[in-house]
Structure formats: C-alpha cells, structure tokens
Amino acid sequence: MPPAPIEATKSLLRTAVRTFHPLPKTIFLFDALLTYGVLHVDDMVPLFPPNTIQPKEIRALLTPLKNSRLVSVGTRTEIREGHTRSVQREYYHINYHEAVDAIKYRIVKLQDKVQDLYKQAEGQRKDWSCPRCHAEYDELSILDKIAPTGFYCERCGMTLEQNEQAILERGEHTKIRALNDQLGPFNKLLAVIDSGEVPENAFDDAWARKRPVPEQTQLLGSAHKPKWMEVSQQRNQEQRKQQATVDASAVGVSISTEKEQEERVAAEKREKQRAAAAANVLPDWYQNSTVGAVSSAVKKEEGGTSPNPLAMLKKEEEDEKKPVLSGAAAEQRNMQEDLDEYVREMERERLEQERREAQAAAEEDEDDDDDDDEEDDFEDAVPSGVNTPMSSQQPSIKQEYTPTVSRLIGNGLKRELDLDGDSVSGTDTGANTPAYAAPSSAPDAKRIKLENGIVSTKLADDQVASPAVVTNGATPQADSEEEDDFEDV
Amino acid sequence: MSTERTQSITKARAKSVQAKERIKDKFPAVLKWDDVLNYCFSAIERHKDVLFYYTQLVKKDSEVTYNEKDNTLVYKPPYPIRTPEQLIEFFQANTDVQSIEVAKLKKGWPDCDAEIDKLEKEHKITVMRNKKDGSPRVIFADDPTLHINLDEEFVNHWQSIQLPSKDDIIRFLIASRRTPAGQVAANTAVVKQKKQARKNRQSTKQTNKHMHGIFKDYSGIRPKGK
Incomplete structure (x- = not known):
C-alpha cells in the first residue's frame, strides 16, 4: 500500500535533512520538531542529555534548516510568569507546504543545472583543434575527414586532437542519469505527495496540534523552569487583523437550521421556568404545619445528638492510644523516618554531584568555544543549605x-x-x-x-x-x- | 535524631555502597543476599541497627534490583540494553524522541563501542561524538530507509541554489509545470464544482412527468442553450 501523502511528506523532509544537513544533532532536532509540532529552543535543550548542548548551539544548528525553508519560525507575544513585560518568543515548526515547495524548486534547478553543463559541452563549441596550425573545428564539420590515425586537419593534414575540456565533459550525460537515479526516492515521494492533500501546517495550525514535550526527570535546574503565558489581548488583535485580510476560500459559515433554533429557544425557556420555580418555592414552615413538626424535630435531635458525645469520647481515646502503640513499633517507625530523611538528603547530594560532573565534562568539551550561556546554568544551582531536612524539622x-x-x-x-x-x-x-x-x-x-x-x-x-x-x-x-x-x- | 543513630546510618551507608560496588562488579551475575552480606560485614560488625539500615538502603537502591522470592540481588543498569537489537527496540518502543547517553549505556553494556559504530554505518542510529577523541557521546534513533546516496557534487550544487521568496517559488513551479504543495486541493476543488453545476440543469418545466421512465433520457447530451 502506498503511504499517505502526509507520511510521504514527513519521509521526504526527513530524507532531505539527512542528505543535505547530515549532522546528528540537526537530524535529531528535526525529528523532534516533526514529533512535537512546535518547539522553543528552551524546549529543545532538555531533549538532549543534560549539559550536552547549549541553546546557542541549537540556534546555530537550526539556521541552515531555516534557510532551506525546512523549518519555519513563528512568534508569540508572551509573558513570563511573575514578570510584567511581554516578550516576543520564537517558536520553531515545520511548514509542510513551504518545505516541500523549496525541495521541489531545488530539484528542478539542480536538474536544469546538470543538464546545462551537458548542453554546453554538446553545443557549438569547437572541441577539436590542430596541434600544428591551431585551427579549431566543431565535431560536425570534421565527421567526414577520417584518416587512419583519426580526424585530419583540413588545412594542413595533421591529425586533430580533442580539447581537454571536451574530454572532461564527455561524461556529463551520464551524470544526468546518475542524478535522476539518485533522486529516485525523492521523486517517488513527491508523486505520492502530489496525489493527495497535505495540510500546510502554518504556525497557528501547528500550535493547535502540538504535542507537549514530556517532563524529563531533570536535574535541579528544571524545577525552576519558567512558565510562559500568552498575552491574550494582543493575540486577539492579531487574529482580527488576520481575519480581515483572509481570503474568501478560508471563510467558513455555520448555518443552523430553523428547527435547531426553535429547540434552543425552547430549552432556554424551560431553563428559565425551572429557575423561577426554584426561587418561588414556598418555605417549609408555610407548607407543613409547624405544630406537628416541632415535636418531630426535637425527636430527631434527641436521636441524632445523644449518642454523639459518647462516640466522640471513644474516638479521642483511640486517638490517644494510637501514638503510644508498642514501643518497638514506634522505634521502628522512627528509624524508618530517619532513614527516609537521610535518603532524601543523599539523593539531593547525588544530583548535585552529577550535575557538577556533567558541567565539567561539558566545559571540557566546549572549551574552544566561548560560551556566555554557561553562566545562566550556574544560576540554576540552588544553594543546598536552604533545603536541608534540618530546616524542615x-x-x-x-x-x-x-x-x-x-x-x-x-x-x-x-x-x-x-x-x-x-x-x-x-x-x-x-x-x-x-x-x-x-x-x-x-x-x-x-x-x-x-x-x-x-x-x-x-x-x-x-x-x-x-x-x-x-x-x-x-x-x-x-x-x-x-x-x-x-x-x- | 540521636548521634548514635546517625552513626549507624552512616556506617550502613558505607556498607551499602560497598555492596553496590560488589553487585556492579559481578554484573550480569545474580548474587545471593547472604553472600553480599558476608562480603560486606565481618561477624563483629553486625549491629542490629546498622543491619536494619543497610537492608533498607540496599533494597531501595535505584541501581539494584532485589528479588524477594529467592532473596537475590542483581545490578540494574540505567538502560536495560545489552545487544544492538535491544537498542533498536528501545528506540522503536518510544513514541517520544529519545537520546541515550553512551556513558550511561555503558554501565549495562560496557563493550558497546564497536556495535555503535556498526549501527551508525547501517544508518540505524546517529551518533554525536566527543570532539577530542571521536568516542561516541550521545546516540539517537535513525532509519536506513531515509538515506539516499547523493554524490557530493550534487549536494554542493544543491546548497548553492538560492531560494527566492515563497510566492516566487510557487510561480516558478507552476511555470515549469509542477504542482506547488498547496495547489493540489485547489485544483481538485475547481473540477468538482464544475461537475456539480452541470448536473442541476433543468431550466424548462417538465409537463410530461407521468411518462418518466418510458422514454430514454437524453438530457445529458442536450445541445447547449436549450
């Protein structure tokens, strides 16, 4: 069964990235974008193991993809939680139409280019020359002048030599075939894509369809991951602007039939009536005689409250008993608590240690780059003295x-x-x-x-x-x- | 917490670390609880509290699997991967994108370097390497079906082609008789509309309704304008 156009699109894009941007990190980032739909650079960092990549490097990796239209950028006006000023944040996504068109464009251009090289070689250029009198001939004019040693010169009779350039370019037509062979998978996929409909996946679409990145069991830093909120008002204005300029084909009209309308009105009416009925209901003392009710109320009270004090007392006794229990069990529990506390402390230390090691490794690996971002990472570290179990106790x-x-x-x-x-x-x-x-x-x-x-x-x-x-x-x-x-x- | 208890915990902790080392060394062998205990504790060291804490610490350790049934211990590496097949399966089983740190992978599969090189050549994984010695650092999933062999010359040509604006690309593609990605839907939509328009064409009032089905229906080939 041939793959669906959307699957073919994804395969095409992934193949293109692997062919033209073959860095492992780039490939991984692109696959992540395909999986999750929309990602900010801050979302991409935790996809890698801790301290293996810096945001700056990710941006550098994405730039060539952006230039090839394989990746697009959308911005949202957002506010960081706890801050007052809004910021334009850049989110990366993949616009399928743009990416596929860019690939198609380049394939056509590439084929043209290779074809041109061949044509130039084949054309009216004088590929043959005489080593003695330096006369030059094109291929057609010497075809009938054959000597035992090869073609001969019309002027002096010397055997002609083929130009070096011409010899070099003789293989050009095999190149066209090679190119078409090698681009075979691309063309197959493109045929599938053209056979059906592929959503454009513009930024707003992609945002609506995006999949959240799973929360990683990250080191200490992630606990302080800032939350971002969209600035709603501005967004609405943008949307209104977009709607004003939108083309007619995209406008959808929802028409509700008369029957539906009637039903809705009827339902509203019913709802109103019910609310009014609830508000106008007669009080209990008006509907029932108060004479009989008093005695029953008293009875109820007697039945309800009299056993309560006893129960309460019992409960209190039980409560008091509980903490006493037997000495051994309590001891056991205390020991367990101590241990738990110790383990918690240990875990925190371990994370800290791991983080430091990884940091050191990262610095060692990246020491030839000058990274300003590293300072940010240091700020994440929490002075551990604050959270010691001692403080909680x-x-x-x-x-x-x-x-x-x-x-x-x-x-x-x-x-x-x-x-x-x-x-x-x-x-x-x-x-x-x-x-x-x-x-x-x-x-x-x-x-x-x-x-x-x-x-x-x-x-x-x-x-x-x-x-x-x-x-x-x-x-x-x-x-x-x-x-x-x-x-x- | 009393100082005495703190001391017990500290001691138990040291012993549990010792035990973990032992279990790690013996991996993938499964060790008996008592064997490990005898390895770590001499007879005079077995204080009741220390033993209690030691038991708790070892059993709860995230790097050790304790089997209650036969009272055994075995090391639990960060990734349960020991063969190339398991590695590929691990990538395929996850719907989220995964990156595996080679250092962690090696804890359970120490001699994975050669296999990683092999899988990389087969395009089953991609490998991010250390700058210094080229040793693998992080590995990602890959798919051999997504690789084509394009000559370097063509790749260079490809890179040198400048992309015009989005609209210019669409115009160019239409001019060179290719379908721009967004146009497929538009084309098919136009065709459908035309067909529909032809179907509902009944301009004159029919008077001979009672004779439907008796005559042959030539309305489809009716000359235009009537």
Missing part, C-alpha cells in the same frame, strides 16, 4: 544556629560551616557519603554554651563562626532535657 531554631552549627560528615568527622551564604551547600562533600546535618547539632551548639559561656553567646550574637569543638561521642543521654531548654530560646 526545626525551622526557628535553625535560623539562629546555622552559623555556629558544625556539620557531621559521613565519615564521622566534624566540619565547620562556611558563613558566606552561597557556599553553604552540599558541594563540600565530594565523596559518596553525603554531608548530614543532624538535628542534634542544635543541642551540640547548646552544649558549647555550657562549656564556654562567653564565647558561645558571642557566637549567637555576632554570628561569627569559630571552631565549635564537639566530641564525637556526643552524649545522647539527655535528649528530652535539651529539648526543653530549646523552647526557652
């Missing part, structure tokens, strides 16, 4: 104590935190063991106070970091006591 305490808190690193070493806000991140632990900020570090800080009152109060006030020495075998003996102390702070 004891937010108020954390704020006061972070500067003096010493971190417990995986291998059991204590490490002092930097004060320069930005550098307080998980980045300092390059090893696989993530830095773990234990909530117990707050008690640690407090313990300093006991041992060396003057210094630590100073710490709290000025927020100056000084080596907070805490012994590793920190005594967990008085957990509850310590917590009490905290509430005072």
Whole structure:
C-alpha cells in the first residue's frame, strides 16, 4: 500500500535533512520538531542529555534548516510568569507546504543545472583543434575527414586532437542519469505527495496540534523552569487583523437550521421556568404545619445528638492510644523516618554531584568555544543549605544556629560551616557519603554554651563562626532535657 | 535524631555502597543476599541497627534490583540494553524522541563501542561524538530507509541554489509545470464544482412527468442553450 501523502511528506523532509544537513544533532532536532509540532529552543535543550548542548548551539544548528525553508519560525507575544513585560518568543515548526515547495524548486534547478553543463559541452563549441596550425573545428564539420590515425586537419593534414575540456565533459550525460537515479526516492515521494492533500501546517495550525514535550526527570535546574503565558489581548488583535485580510476560500459559515433554533429557544425557556420555580418555592414552615413538626424535630435531635458525645469520647481515646502503640513499633517507625530523611538528603547530594560532573565534562568539551550561556546554568544551582531536612524539622531554631552549627560528615568527622551564604551547600562533600546535618547539632551548639559561656553567646550574637569543638561521642543521654531548654530560646 | 543513630546510618551507608560496588562488579551475575552480606560485614560488625539500615538502603537502591522470592540481588543498569537489537527496540518502543547517553549505556553494556559504530554505518542510529577523541557521546534513533546516496557534487550544487521568496517559488513551479504543495486541493476543488453545476440543469418545466421512465433520457447530451 502506498503511504499517505502526509507520511510521504514527513519521509521526504526527513530524507532531505539527512542528505543535505547530515549532522546528528540537526537530524535529531528535526525529528523532534516533526514529533512535537512546535518547539522553543528552551524546549529543545532538555531533549538532549543534560549539559550536552547549549541553546546557542541549537540556534546555530537550526539556521541552515531555516534557510532551506525546512523549518519555519513563528512568534508569540508572551509573558513570563511573575514578570510584567511581554516578550516576543520564537517558536520553531515545520511548514509542510513551504518545505516541500523549496525541495521541489531545488530539484528542478539542480536538474536544469546538470543538464546545462551537458548542453554546453554538446553545443557549438569547437572541441577539436590542430596541434600544428591551431585551427579549431566543431565535431560536425570534421565527421567526414577520417584518416587512419583519426580526424585530419583540413588545412594542413595533421591529425586533430580533442580539447581537454571536451574530454572532461564527455561524461556529463551520464551524470544526468546518475542524478535522476539518485533522486529516485525523492521523486517517488513527491508523486505520492502530489496525489493527495497535505495540510500546510502554518504556525497557528501547528500550535493547535502540538504535542507537549514530556517532563524529563531533570536535574535541579528544571524545577525552576519558567512558565510562559500568552498575552491574550494582543493575540486577539492579531487574529482580527488576520481575519480581515483572509481570503474568501478560508471563510467558513455555520448555518443552523430553523428547527435547531426553535429547540434552543425552547430549552432556554424551560431553563428559565425551572429557575423561577426554584426561587418561588414556598418555605417549609408555610407548607407543613409547624405544630406537628416541632415535636418531630426535637425527636430527631434527641436521636441524632445523644449518642454523639459518647462516640466522640471513644474516638479521642483511640486517638490517644494510637501514638503510644508498642514501643518497638514506634522505634521502628522512627528509624524508618530517619532513614527516609537521610535518603532524601543523599539523593539531593547525588544530583548535585552529577550535575557538577556533567558541567565539567561539558566545559571540557566546549572549551574552544566561548560560551556566555554557561553562566545562566550556574544560576540554576540552588544553594543546598536552604533545603536541608534540618530546616524542615526545626525551622526557628535553625535560623539562629546555622552559623555556629558544625556539620557531621559521613565519615564521622566534624566540619565547620562556611558563613558566606552561597557556599553553604552540599558541594563540600565530594565523596559518596553525603554531608548530614543532624538535628542534634542544635543541642551540640547548646552544649558549647555550657562549656564556654562567653564565647558561645558571642557566637549567637555576632554570628561569627569559630571552631565549635564537639566530641564525637556526643552524649545522647539527655535528649528530652535539651529539648526543653530549646523552647526557652 | 540521636548521634548514635546517625552513626549507624552512616556506617550502613558505607556498607551499602560497598555492596553496590560488589553487585556492579559481578554484573550480569545474580548474587545471593547472604553472600553480599558476608562480603560486606565481618561477624563483629553486625549491629542490629546498622543491619536494619543497610537492608533498607540496599533494597531501595535505584541501581539494584532485589528479588524477594529467592532473596537475590542483581545490578540494574540505567538502560536495560545489552545487544544492538535491544537498542533498536528501545528506540522503536518510544513514541517520544529519545537520546541515550553512551556513558550511561555503558554501565549495562560496557563493550558497546564497536556495535555503535556498526549501527551508525547501517544508518540505524546517529551518533554525536566527543570532539577530542571521536568516542561516541550521545546516540539517537535513525532509519536506513531515509538515506539516499547523493554524490557530493550534487549536494554542493544543491546548497548553492538560492531560494527566492515563497510566492516566487510557487510561480516558478507552476511555470515549469509542477504542482506547488498547496495547489493540489485547489485544483481538485475547481473540477468538482464544475461537475456539480452541470448536473442541476433543468431550466424548462417538465409537463410530461407521468411518462418518466418510458422514454430514454437524453438530457445529458442536450445541445447547449436549450
């Protein structure tokens, strides 16, 4: 079965890209555009593995495609979420008509060009010359002057020689055949395309038909991916302008029959009546006698409320029981929670690490280009100190104590935190063991106070970091006591 | 969280990393849980809490598959691909465009370089390479049916052809008797309209309706103007 025209169009375009723009990245980008319909450069970056490509490079790759009309650009006036100024954003898509026509045009021109080369060689040029008297002849005039060694010169009798140029171009007519053979697949596809209708896929069409790019499980950066909204008012104006200039063939008129009209009016009427009926309904006390109702209401109340307090009490008891449970189970659950928290922290560190490695690799690979875009990528990195589990657990305490808190690193070493806000991140632990900020570090800080009152109060006030020495075998003996102390702070 | 507990977790974490390394080394072999445990822990290290955390960490690890039924562990590479066929299938099974990082692919299929080169030559995949040593970096799907052999000379000619404006192209194509892409629909539409117009041509009032079906119908070849 021959493929549908639209499929043939896609095959043709993909073949054209592979033939005339054979870079792997270009091919991939074009396939992505065919799959998703409309893409902004920002949408294309995450299609590649992280840090393998920069937006600038994508634009550079798309420019030749744009010049070949294989890819078209549409703009939308959009506003970034949280910003006030609107921006013209460029979206790439494929206009099938433009792309196919451009290919057809080039095929015709290419065939003409090759044919011309052949014709020139074949024409009235004097391809034969005499090496002695330098007379020149064209092929027709010497055909009858044959000597045993070849054609001879009319003037001096010397054997003629064929010009180098003519020898070179002798193969031109085989070239035409070669070209037609090689373009065979193109011509086949074009025949299919011409046999049916292919939608133009202009920008508005393509936008309506576009397929969303799947959310990638990206590294930290994607969480901050800005959202863009279209500026609706301006768009409407544009549309109105377009409608005014649109050609008659594109105008559709929807005609509703009289019957449909009647039905709609009837339905509206019914709806109105129902609304009026609902509004005018008589109150309950008017329709039913209030004398009988009181007693029934009381009865209902008695039936309804009397068992409630008991049930409530029972529930409360159950609630109280729940957290107590058995000590072992609670312990198990606490351990599980601790672990989960730890794993979360670990995962974050791992992502950070991976990101940094990839970044380094990318820089190494691209170091001969000067990339200004890279700075943007750095901004995406979140200072990880902000989201530590510690902050979620004891937010108020954390704020006061972070500067003096010493971190417990995986291998059991204590490490002092930097004060320069930005550098307080998980980045300092390059090893696989993530830095773990234990909530117990707050008690640690407090313990300093006991041992060396003057210094630590100073710490709290000025927020100056000084080596907070805490012994590793920190005594967990008085957990509850310590917590009490905290509430005072 | 108490310091003691933190220490247990830290220790368990170190042990689980050790276990993962072991499992990764042995891939694609399937390892017994106890074997891995014995490899990582000496008898005196087996504290109850540490073991608990270790179990949780290893079982939940995204790079390790734990089989509950026979209590075994096996490494789980980022892509479940170990042969060229599986690679092609992976691309075909996805309706979204896919890019595969070779570094990740190698975790499960360390000696994939030769196969990648082969598939690239067959036009089944395209390969983005490192600038320095030409080693593959990212691979994408491709389709051998979409490749034609066009001589470089022709390609160069093609590139040198300048494209005029959109309307000029359409005009040129019509002049050289080819159909511009958008014109197919228009042409067929015109033809249809003409046919319809001819069908409903009944200018005079018919008086002999009762004789329909008796006479032959010559209305189709009626001379024009009557």
